[in-house]
Amino acid sequence: MSEQQSKPAVIQAELILKYKKYINPHYIRVTLTGDDVPKFAEVTVGVNNKIFIPPAGVEQVYFPEFDYEKGTWNHPPEALRPIVRTYTHRGIDLERKEMIIDFVAHGDQGPASAWAINARPGDKLGVAMKAKTSHLFPEADWYLLVADATGIPVIAAILEQLPATASGVVFIEVHDKAEEQDLSTKADMQINWLHHPNPGENTVLYDAVRELILPELPTTRFGYVAAEYNAVRDVRQYLRKERGWTLNELYAYAYWTYGITEDGSVQSRQQEQKS
Structure with a gap:
């Protein structure tokens, strides 16, 4: 089996902010939506994901693309390159085509926190996860x-x-x-x-x-x-x-x-x- 075949595929989707709410003074629950949400149906809730935040003035998410022949990532030009951060896949509703990500709101110093604080319905966010089911914990007493x-x-x-x-x-x-x-x-x-x-x-x-x-x-x-x-x-x-x-x-x-x-x-x- 080749290295390409042995690794799980990476699901990428450009989703839009449907709504958000403050769970408490420093915690924002973001609900994203889009036709690609069902692609994440088999991904375990609680695993890490990657979010891709478009730079200011850019309305589309430009994902990097993997060149399997060279084994390298091809990134978009600097002016279009999104900021990438690691978050948690908090929840999914396949019928509503909704995905949930929670953000700690610690001001505008961090790009992800700033995005969550300032984002409005319709704003776009990229999400990527490995296409596999994982186990967060083993069976124990x-x-x-x-x-x-x-x-x-x-x-x-x-x-x-x-x-x-x-x-x-x-x-x-x-x-x-x-x-x-x-x-x-x-x-x-x-x-x-x-x-x-x-x-x-x-x-x-x-x-x-x-x-x-x-x-x-x-x-x-x-x-x-x-x-x-x-x-x-x-x-x-x-x-x-x-x-x-x-x-x-x-x-x-x-x-x-x-x-x-x-x-x-x-x-x-x-x-x-x-x-």
């Missing part, structure tokens, strides 16, 4: 879910997919009580909201995990950590090095790095995902 605001979409998706037989603990760091969300699950999960006004400047998540009484083997367990780089690193090292959790028992992914732009933190986040 007990789950530990850890996140800051950026990780809420994937944690929410996991909670919605957990079976009623599962149990565990959730720690989510947000600014204050106004930033808490209603999360749905059939599982017996203890959801703890941790408040801190300056994300990234603390060890709130790490401290909470260290204070937690973890189940002992033979109870099967799985942890999912999605937060700022330093928090992810500290929690991962504690669980793996001090508590003996294996690679298969823990998935840790850094969504951002304190004090560094997304472009500047890509390398550290990729290293954290693989470690």
Whole structure:
């Protein structure tokens, strides 16, 4: 089987903003629509996607194209090249041809946040995902879910997919009580909201995990950590090095790095995902 055949295809679609709403003061739920939404029918809710934000004054999304003969990407001219960011596939409604993506609204400093804050119905956004069904978590007796605001979409998706037989603990760091969300699950999960006004400047998540009484083997367990780089690193090292959790028992992914732009933190986040 060739490399081209062995890799799942990438679905790309130019979608338009149908409507948006603030879930809380710093969280925007964006609902996109378009005839291509059904192409994503088999993609798992909660997996990463790529969004493509057209530059100012450009009304169309110009996607890069992959040259399979050369094995390289062909990008559009600089003036047309969209800004690419990684987000979470939060939901899909095939009958309505709607796709949901949640954004943390942290001002106009970041291009994705700025787009979500300023976008109006009819504005276009590119979305790309691998055409495959994934599993966010393995079957286990007990789950530990850890996140800051950026990780809420994937944690929410996991909670919605957990079976009623599962149990565990959730720690989510947000600014204050106004930033808490209603999360749905059939599982017996203890959801703890941790408040801190300056994300990234603390060890709130790490401290909470260290204070937690973890189940002992033979109870099967799985942890999912999605937060700022330093928090992810500290929690991962504690669980793996001090508590003996294996690679298969823990998935840790850094969504951002304190004090560094997304472009500047890509390398550290990729290293954290693989470690």
